[in-house]
Amino acid sequence: MELKDTSIVILTADYFEESEVLFPYYRLLGQADRVVVATPSGSPVKGKGGFGAFAAQAAFADLSADDFQAVLVPGGFAPDLVRRSPEALEFLQAMDAAGKPVAMICHGAWVAVSAGILEGRTVTSVPFIRPEVEGAGAKWIDEQVVVDGNFVTSRVPDDLDAWMNGFLQVLKGVGGDD
Numbered sequence: 001m002e003l004k005d006t007s008i009v010i011l012t013a014d015y016f017e018e019s020e021v022l023f024p025y026y027r028l029l030g031q032a033d034r035v036v037v038a039t040p041s042g043s044p045v046k047g048k049g050g051f052g053a054f055a056a057q058a059a060f061a062d063l064s065a066d067d068f069q070a071v072l073v074p075g076g077f078a079p080d081l082v083r084r085s086p087e088a089l090e091f092l093q094a095m096d097a098a099g100k101p102v103a104m105i106c107h108g109a110w111v112a113v114s115a116g117i118l119e120g121r122t123v124t125s126v127p128f129i130r131p132e133v134e135g136a137g138a139k140w141i142d143e144q145v146v147v148d149g150n151f152v153t154s155r156v157p158d159d160l161d162a163w164m165n166g167f168l169q170v171l172k173g174v175g176g177d178d
Contacts, residue, residue, distance in 0.1 A: 003031050003069075003168075003171060003172065005033055006031075006032040006034070006069045006171070007032065007033060007034040007035075007036065007067060007069055008028055008032050008034070008036070008068060008069065008070045008072065009035075009036045009037075009058070010024065010025060010036070010037050010038065010072045010073075010074065011060070011073050011082050011088055012037065012038070012039060012074055012078045012082065013039055013045055013079075014081060015046070015076055015077035016045060016048065016054075016074055016075075016078035017047070017048060017049075017078070017107075018047040018048070018049050018051045018076075019157045019160060020075050020076065020105050020106060020108075020157060020160065021037070021047070021054065021074045021076075022054075024074070024163075024164055024167075025037065028164075031168070036057045036058050036068075037054065037056045037057055038056060038057070038058040038060055038063055039056040039059065039060070040059065040060055040082070040088075041059050042056050042058055042059030042062065043056060044056060045078070047076070048077055048078075060085045060088040063087065064091075064094075065094035065095050065097075065098055065100065068095070068100070069100055069101070070100055070101040070102070070167070071091070071092065071095045071100070071101070071102055071103070072103045072104075072105075072108075072167070073092070073102070073103070073108035073109075073112070074105055074106065075104075075105050075106025075108045076107065078107075079107045079109075079110040079111050080110060082110075083110050083113070083114035083115075089114055092112065092117065093115050093116070096115075096117045096150065096151075100150060101151075101152060101171050102150055102151050103151075103153070103163065103166075103167040104123070104152075104153050104154075105159065105160070105163050106125065106126045106154075106155065106156055107125070109123060109125035109129060109133050109153060110129060110132065113132050113136040118133060118138035119136065120137060121139070121148050121151055122138065122139045122140075122141060122146055123138050123139070123140060123141075123146055123148060123151060123153040124140060124141055124142060124146045124153045124154060124155050125155060143155075144162045145159060145163050145165070145166040147166050150170065152166045152167045152170050
């Protein structure tokens, strides 16, 4: 499946879960016109398992929901840093308000908790943050991938393939060829 005229952004920071950034990044490179890695300052970031510097193409402050058709928020410890950025939270809120696909895995839902966009949604995440997700008004279920409107969520690295399949189905349904 090819998604012409589609730009996707991955929000991450230091201590990201390597597989949850690298797997979607490389899988999407061959399908979307543009895959952008955004970090707090636009500087390269390091993975939690020792992966060396991973290049970024943008800083959170440079992002505009008008420029992207979808956003991914991978896990690891990075979401705890991402959710401290008002620019990242505003961007995620704008993407959700526009009905654009928002894909989160593992601890990525922390960013949605801080952005205040989980009320009334059905999602999954790593089980450790279930209390925070439910406290933000979401219904949490323990499934490999959960699709609720424009949200596509998964639990852990073992769910990566299902997460990407669900994300691509939602993205294609939104009309990546707009």
